[in-house]
Structure formats: C-alpha cells, structure tokens
Amino acid sequence: MAKEKLYEMVVIFDAQGDEADIRREIDLVSSLVEKRSSEFIGKADWGLRNFAYPIKKRTSGQYVYYLFRAGIEVPALLSSALKMDEKVLRYLIIRAKSNAKQYLEDIQNKAQPEAVQESVEEDKAIAESEKIEETSTAVEEAESATEVTETPSDDNVNEEGASAQEDSEEAGDAEGTADEEKDSND
Template sequence: MRLYETTFITDSQLPEIEIEAEIKRVEDLIKSNGGEIVETQRWGLRRLAYEIEKRRQGYYAHFLYQALPAVPALLDASFKVNEKIMRHLTVVSEINLEERARQIAEGIAPYRAVLPDEPRFGGHGRRDRRSEQEDN
C-alpha cells in the first residue's frame, strides 16, 4: 500500500452538515476499498486564488491515507460526478509516517512550510533587481 494525500474544495455555500457528509463519504470510500485513514484535516473556509464557479471562497478538507493504487482513481471518478466538489487533488505522499507520529506526539504543527535558503527559480524578485541596478 502507498501513502496518498487528497485535498478537495467544496462550495462555501453548503451547510456544515453537507460538508461533514462529504468528508465522511470520502473516508468511507477509502476504508471500504481497503485503505486506512492516517489523518483527516478540516482546513475550513479559505479564500480562493481565483474564482471557481463564481465563488471566491471554498471549504478545504485534506486526507492523509494508505491505500492501494486503485483507490485514488476511485476518488477521482467520485469527485468528477459530484457537483458539491469544486476542485480536488491527489498526490503520492512523501511524508515519513514515523516522523509524523513523533511530531504529533510532541505537539509540533503539521505541514509547516520549509522555505528554501535560495530562490527556487534563480531570481530574487523585482525589488532585488532594482537594488542591484542602483548599486551599478
């Protein structure tokens, strides 16, 4: 079994009961196909980077689970026919479960962003270019 992460965004206009029902439905689909839920996170209402279906906000839910490779395909098919799900993404996770369990036991915040020391794409951004030009 592999470790996967799935995040989906539901319509922010849905009642809390329906959002919880969608989360439960995803958990049940994973479990009924031999998967094991490691963690479910409710990220709540968040502003979208761009409008989706004329909505500016969505409710985010995130799942970390172990499953056979067929399960993400089943989730994908399920999300595509479900009008309540606006967007979804599933990736193979690179999280070390032993390290994750230790972090939870120590109370360390999950999924903290780790910023690289150097810029990722070679540039330092517009401000740095201006200051470089002033130096010349």
C-alpha cells in the same frame, strides 16, 4: 494484494449552503476513502479558505486534507467518484512524501490545545527567523528582512482561513519589494 502506496488528497468542497450539508458531504467522502484505502491514516480540516481566483463562480471553499495508504488502483477509483460529486469543486490526489505523517500529526496537535499552540508557533517563528538570518549574506539583508516578517504567517494561515487573504496581500507586497531589489542588484 497489489502494490500499496502512501497517498495524500486535498478536496475543496463547495461552501455554499448549510454547514450541516457540508459536514455530511465531508463525512461521505471520508467514509469513501476509508472504505477504499487499506490504511486510513487521518484527515485534517484546513477550514474555509478564500480562493486565489474564483472556481465555478465561488470565492471560497472548505479544504480537507486526507492521508491514506492504498493500492495503486485506488486513486483512479476515488477520482471518478469525486468527479461525479457536484459538491466537490476540486481535488488533488498525489503520492505523499515520507514526512506527510509528521505534517498530519503536527496539524492535529495544533488544532487541539489552543494555549500551547500559540507558544509553539512563536518558538517556531523565532527559530525560523534565526535560521534565515544565519544563511543570508550581507547583500541579501533587506531581502531576509522581508523573509523574517513573512515566516510567522506560515503557521497561522493553515488554520485561519478568514485571515488568509490579508496575509496573502501582505506577502504579495513584501514579495514585490524583494523583487525590485533583486532587479536593482542585477
């Protein structure tokens, strides 16, 4: 067998039409990946997300993330199959980093127990904000304040497609103020 490598793939499905159709399409692609890959590690549904810009006149799509180990010829095969598929708006196949498995596990654990998920997110947010406070210098105080407010949204956005746009707007605003400050510092 030829060389095998760890790949990750994100596929954006057309969300127009029946939900059953979309599900079927996702299963079809999943089975294709399972067939081609030597080891199918898993997939994660990112859900329906709004696009940052329209793709083929669509404003939203269903994002699905796949992680698998396969021979080096497989990405090209998958790519040609996905190109033919009209229900696939866009796809990205890249070599996965070593921590991709951890990411998949995290996202799958999050998706299951809802009550646990919230507390974990809170802990994470607190931990991250603390870290950021440690690293930021006095000059960047204002900047770090915007960072702290942004960090909790990191966790939420991955699953909650609907609230993504609101978050992005907020992040955009905060970003803007941070930029202005940078300018004034210069």
